[in-house]
Ligand SMILES: NC(=O)NCCC(=O)O
């Protein structure tokens with residue numbers, strides 16, 4: 001079998017920085033050390049060799065708000081590889097009333113085009129006996145994370161009783177619930193009021209979902225998960241109020257993770273005031289972009305470890321699709337792109353500014369989520385035996401981000417004009433040179449599904465603790481336990 005060696009690089013992991021070569025065979029890392037030789041040589045002098053990025057939050061070819069997100073698994077995973085990401089986790093979302101297994105089949109079919117590895121989260125968009133039963137089958141398929149929308153009232157939103165039922169089922173199955181935490185009832189009412197008052201433009205989207213709706217829902221989900229006895233992963237944490245709830249819960253021993261997006265870390269609400277409707281609508285996503293106070297909070301969370309993973313929520317819509325919402329901001333398809341830019345922009349605004357270390361960069365772009373999703377050290381590691389999903393990162397390479405040169409199918413880029421210093425020289429997917437010299441080389445269909453086992457270490461620890469502290473009757477002499 002042909003071997004590949006990455007020579008003369010500096011390996012950066014979540015906890016170590018050291019010079020060594022990396023030897024690869026059959027898609028796996030088979031050696032790490034000095035002076036290794038292989039059939040093919042990739043030169044990494046002056047570069048960092050890191051685990052490929054894992055984006056835990058994408059929506060590729062997602063049927064949403066009357067259309068489909070424009071980047072499918074082909075375009076989306078091209079973008080991923082060009083930006084140093086070697087695994088995406090996409091959301092299989094059944095329509096309310098639809099079988100979870102049907103949603104799985106639909107996503108399975110779409111993902112056949114993937115150029116890098118991928119996994120799925122399953123959404124719980126309604127509740128009933130069928131969902132309860134099917135969740136077990138879904139876990140059997142290697143999908144151990146279940147997403148709940150607390151917003152999008154009238155379509156994907158679930159209520160508190162449904163959340164509690166589903167969270168309890170997750171606890172039984174050793175699965176992890178995820179939440180999109182915004183109070184959907186309040187958003188719906190505020191949106192209707194804004195529209196009635198003539199606020200129809202994209203800026204009203206931000207007014208309709210202030211940080212309080214996210215803070216309230218985040219705290220509510222945390223408390224419901226605690227009562228259900230299950231860990232909780234909060235997607236797209238965008239504001240101090242939500243971060244505060246997560247921070248407090250963590251300090252109180254609750255098992256909660258928060259996921260800021262690269263967009264919320266680096267872009268702000270002034271985008272919605274842009275006089276160009278298309279510009280502002282192109283930035284409409286939920287939660288909306290916020291201000292510097294919230295951004296500082298998110299950065300502090302990454303540095304301190306109270307926030308765990310940086311994602312994109314990649315859900316790209318074309319200008320034409322966004323224009324469905326001309327005259328009514330509630331009809332603008334929610335979502336932005338970011339897959340190609342997550343790692344370079346985080347490096348530029350995080351590592352190059354000293355806000356986070358290179359090791360923290362690896363932790364929040366790859367290793368932490370691999371551990372949470374129970375696919376570490378297959379993914380998220382530079383270790384002998386791990387998949388050779390690697391990025392050779394050139395800290396001296398630079399570019400100005402532009403829609404003209406991006407992999408995504410849409411016509412604009414929310415990071416347009418940002419100059420980044422630090423880019424992938426090579427991206428390897430299971431040992432295959434998947435991106436080099438500005439070109440995506442991995443063929444369509446190269447990506448494989450990553451099945452994940454339930455009952456990861458955190459689930460096991462939490463269930464042990466919940467069992468130990470569960471309510472128990474007090475035995476009292478002469479008093480029967482059962483009443484009569
Ligand atoms: N975030 C967003 O606006 N669109 C994608 C769907 C979701 O994650 O809420």
Ligand SMILES: [Zn+2]
Pocket residue numbers: 180235236286287
């Ligand atoms: Zn969401």
Ligand SMILES: [Zn+2]
Pocket residue numbers: 057058059313315
């Ligand atoms: Zn999302």
